[in-house]
Amino acid sequence: MISLRNIEKQYDGVQALRHVNLDIADGELVVLIGPSGCGKSTLLRTVNRMTEPSAGQIIIDGRNALESDPVLLRRSIGYVIQNVGLFPHMTVRENVAVVPQLLGWDKAKRLRRADEMLELVRLDPERFGSRYPGLLSGGQQQRVGIARALAADPAVLLMDEPFSAVDPITREQLQEELLRIQRDVRKTILFVTHDIDEAIRLGDKICLMRDGAVVQYADPDTMLRQPADAFVAQFFGQEPALRRLARHSVADFVRTDAASLAAAAKALNEGAASVTLTTGARTALSKLLDGQPLLPVVDHAGAVAGLVALADLTLAQTPAAASHVNRVLAA
Numbered sequence: 001m002i003s004l005r006n007i008e009k010q011y012d013g014v015q016a017l018r019h020v021n022l023d024i025a026d027g028e029l030v031v032l033i034g035p036s037g038c039g040k041s042t043l044l045r046t047v048n049r050m051t052e053p054s055a056g057q058i059i060i061d062g063r064n065a066l067e068s069d070p071v072l073l074r075r076s077i078g079y080v081i082q083n084v085g086l087f088p089h090m091t092v093r094e095n096v097a098v099v100p101q102l103l104g105w106d107k108a109k110r111l112r113r114a115d116e117m118l119e120l121v122r123l124d125p126e127r128f129g130s131r132y133p134g135l136l137s138g139g140q141q142q143r144v145g146i147a148r149a150l151a152a153d154p155a156v157l158l159m160d161e162p163f164s165a166v167d168p169i170t171r172e173q174l175q176e177e178l179l180r181i182q183r184d185v186r187k188t189i190l191f192v193t194h195d196i197d198e199a200i201r202l203g204d205k206i207c208l209m210r211d212g213a214v215v216q217y218a219d220p221d222t223m224l225r226q227p228a229d230a231f232v233a234q235f236f237g238q239e240p241a242l243r244r245l246a247r248h249s250v251a252d253f254v255r256t257d258a259a260s261l262a263a264a265a266k267a268l269n270e271g272a273a274s275v276t277l278t279t280g281a282r283t284a285l286s287k288l289l290d291g292q293p294l295l296p297v298v299d300h301a302g303a304v305a306g307l308v309a310l311a312d313l314t315l316a317q318t319p320a321a322a323s324h325v326n327r328v329l330a331a
């Protein structure tokens with residue numbers, strides 16, 4: 001459990017954080033979001049004391065973080081940033097093993113651990129372990145960054161816009177991977193983003209900030225259904241029901257009956273664009289709105305897994321489609 005109590009931060013003349021109170025339960029992924037300059041990164045960085053608060057308390061698992069040795073504190077908390085910050089002259093495996101090395105693990109143990117972490121983020125250690133980071137794609141580097149942050153098995157992970165620098169398709173894959181990893185490892189995660197769909201997709205809770213203060217702290221569904229004020233409602237936009245689709249992937253809507261599988265196979269043979277089971281439901285909806293009446297769905301091996309149709313994803317188009325969508329959204 002992380003408890004932030006009455007946190008204030010002043011820079012010369014700027015009140016970056018105002019009276020912030022926030023409790024983050026163990027194993028929860030909390031997304032910080034809000035307009036540019038509202039204090040998201042500053043708040044994130046107070047947790048491992050890269051930024052020292054001007055006032056307030058930070059309690060991590062009952063211990064006052066402001067009384068801990070800041071260097072040891074930082075080593076005990078994973079940190080992932082936008083451009084990863086991998087060491088270019090070290091191999092991928094050595095990069096992942098950096099914190100275990102600082103913690104004094106012996107070489108065999110830390111390299112074994114690095115390979116386990118690379119497998120966790122689905123990078124084959126045989127193929128990627130001895131490469132240098134400059135030879136990896138942006139998405140692969142981001143996976144290495146996550147593997148590195150998890151290597152010493154920290155209970156807490158801080159992620160500051162980790163997926164902002166990659167293309168939208170890679171971003172969706174990384175989001176899916178993070179959710180999968182989180183199901184396995186259950187870390188307490190604070191995650192900063194600018195992207196509302198990303199916040200809704202990933203957050204167990206969302207903390208919306210404005211001018212250094214918390215405006216609303218709630219699970220995504222509550223935030224969308226019961227915005228605390230006009231600012232929150234405006235921030236999340238006019239279409240809360242469509243926003244809620246962001247929590248879903250194609251797998252939640254896919255039709256897998258024999259007729260659908262046959263139609264999907266036929267469409268694929270005719271060269272139709274496809275989506276995967278992990279494609280976000282909103283991405284699938286935009287493709288369908290682009291004019292394709294149905295989308296074949298394939299699994300990770302490229303095999304036909306079913307199809308999604310516009311009626312499945314547009315709310316209330318037909319009573320049957322609406323009730324199917326509402327069933328999924330209510331689940």
Ligand SMILES: Nc1ncnc2c1ncn2[C@@H]1O[C@H](COP(=O)(O)OP(=O)(O)OP(=O)(O)O)[C@@H](O)[C@H]1O
Binds near residue numbers: 015194
């Ligand atoms: N080192 C610093 N010195 C002075 N002012 C700072 C410093 N770091 C941040 N600030 C100011 O504190 C406020 C909050 O900044 P912060 O980076 O936390 O916001 P943010 O919500 O993460 O912004 P963005 O979304 O644009 O990254 C801003 O007004 C910023 O200009």
